Amino acid sequence: MNHKHTKILEKIFHHPISHDIQWNEVMKLFRGLDAVIEINKHSGKTTINLNDSSIILPKQTHKLVSNHKEVIELRHFFEKLNIIPKS
Incomplete structure (x- = not known):
């Protein structure tokens, strides 16, 4: 994972x-x-x-992740895979 990927995470x-x-x-x-x-x-x-786990994301109709529920779903997916930013 490069620096840009880390920033997104x-x-x-x-x-x-x-x-x-x-x-x-x-x-x-x-x-x-x-x-x-x-x-x-x-x-x-x-x-x-990813790593034997999957997530289904809604149709992307906007450039931005449009609501907090989607962000939380992404967060939980990454947490489940133990892919979390280092603090």
Whole structure:
């Protein structure tokens, strides 16, 4: 994971919740972690498979992760995989 990936991860774990996280940054983070990314052509939902775990993300209609629930879901997914920023 490079410096940019670390910064994105820190944004995801920031308290209070950060509202300037871009979806393309999140996808770059997943790619940097060698995740398998599948986009459903019909629903637009994205399935991320990483280390035998998966998360289904909603259709990305905005540039930014649009609500705190999505940020919390990402946070929990990374916590489950023990991928957390170093403090």
